[in-house]
Amino acid sequence: MRIYPVFIPHAGCPHRCLFCAQDRSISQSVVADFKSVTNFLEEVLPQQGDGEIAFYGGTFSLLPSIQQDQYLTIAGRFVASGQVAGIRISTRPDALDDRCIARLRISGVTTVEIGCQSFSESVLTASGRGHTASDSISAVRRCLKAGLQVGVQLMPGLPGGDAEEALMSLRQALELKPSFVRIYPTVVIDGTVLADFWKSGGYQPWTLDEAVDLCADMLLLCRQVEMPVIRLGLQRDPQLEENLLAGPYHPAFGQLVRSRLWRRALYHAGSHGKQIYVNPNDLSDVMGHRNENRDWLKRTRPAVCVIADKAVFRGFLRMSDREVSLIDLSAQGGHYD
Numbered sequence: 001m002r003i004y005p006v007f008i009p010h011a012g013c014p015h016r017c018l019f020c021a022q023d024r025s026i027s028q029s030v031v032a033d034f035k036s037v038t039n040f041l042e043e044v045l046p047q048q049g050d051g052e053i054a055f056y057g058g059t060f061s062l063l064p065s066i067q068q069d070q071y072l073t074i075a076g077r078f079v080a081s082g083q084v085a086g087i088r089i090s091t092r093p094d095a096l097d098d099r100c101i102a103r104l105r106i107s108g109v110t111t112v113e114i115g116c117q118s119f120s121e122s123v124l125t126a127s128g129r130g131h132t133a134s135d136s137i138s139a140v141r142r143c144l145k146a147g148l149q150v151g152v153q154l155m156p157g158l159p160g161g162d163a164e165e166a167l168m169s170l171r172q173a174l175e176l177k178p179s180f181v182r183i184y185p186t187v188v189i190d191g192t193v194l195a196d197f198w199k200s201g202g203y204q205p206w207t208l209d210e211a212v213d214l215c216a217d218m219l220l221l222c223r224q225v226e227m228p229v230i231r232l233g234l235q236r237d238p239q240l241e242e243n244l245l246a247g248p249y250h251p252a253f254g255q256l257v258r259s260r261l262w263r264r265a266l267y268h269a270g271s272h273g274k275q276i277y278v279n280p281n282d283l284s285d286v287m288g289h290r291n292e293n294r295d296w297l298k299r300t301r302p303a304v305c306v307i308a309d310k311a312v313f314r315g316f317l318r319m320s321d322r323e324v325s326l327i328d329l330s331a332q333g334g335h336y337d
């Protein structure tokens with residue numbers, strides 16, 4: 001689904017999480033006024049479309065009611081004219097009481113992205129989130145019950161978290177059966193409390209390779225239960241890149257993760273035949289960012305070659321004797337250099 005983002009950095013938010021510096025992570029650091037939101041949407045929206053206008057970067061449901069109404073009225077006009085199909089907001093788990101959910105629903109909101117980030121109480125506390133895991137569970141359940149599409153946002157690598165915690169948090173999220181998840185590993189941005197911790201040696205972010213490997217495990221878990229992952233890693237932004245101090249940021253993070261799954265599958269597929277066929281639309285991820293998987297194959301299994309064949313279903317590999325899904329092959333385990 002096409003998303004038309006309107007950024008309202010930090011607007012409505014009563015907190016300052018350890019890792020957050022909205023004004024330094026996105027180029028649009030000023031909260032958009034109503035006139036410029038209207039102008040922006042008039043410019044970017046198609047005549048007819050099935051996308052959603054999304055209010056990102058703040059805690060929408062804690063904005064003053066009058067401001068929420070104004071934003072939703074503007075967006076609602078474009079829904080009424082058929083230029084988009086719905087309205088999306090992002091918010092905190094503890095900013096979604098029943099009254100608020102009902103209000104959002106009546107005002108035409110179709111999707112809520114909830115910043116759960118972790119389901120570990122100790123990680124939430126260490127990250128200064130100011131809400132509990134039960135707040136998140138309750139918010140997801142009540143939004144789903146109200147008929148909203150619900151996205152769960154997760155941040156592996158927060159202070160006090162490790163790989164086990166990240167996988168536990170994902171499993172908890174999947175148990176809630178949201179509509180989709182978004183996963184972005186923690187990075188250190190200048191001007192945050194986390195940056196001070198990092199500078200004093202009190203916080204060590206994951207390396208890019210560790211984050212890619214863990215997110216490949218997370219992506220696999222999601223694919224096994226057919227849970228859509230709408231994004232892996234932070235959106236590329238010059239402002240973010242300028243203020244990034246440390247951590248597993250990469251502008252093509254999503255592809256690195258998808259390719260890591262393919263690499264695991266290729267490792268096992270290479271034992272079944274020298275020629276491996278994949279759908280042409282998968283080839284870019286199979287070969288990897290800057291052909292890193294192709295180079296890895298050359299190094300570790302020089303006799304194996306990958307061939308594009310549109311007769312192969314997407315997400316599958318055909319070897320001499322059979323066709324197997326990426327999910328089944330990559331689930332056989334192993335982390336390979």
Ligand code: SF4
Pocket residue numbers: 010013014015016017020021022057058059092115
């Ligand atoms: S709740 Fe969201 S907007 Fe507010 S400080 Fe935390 S991450 Fe930033």
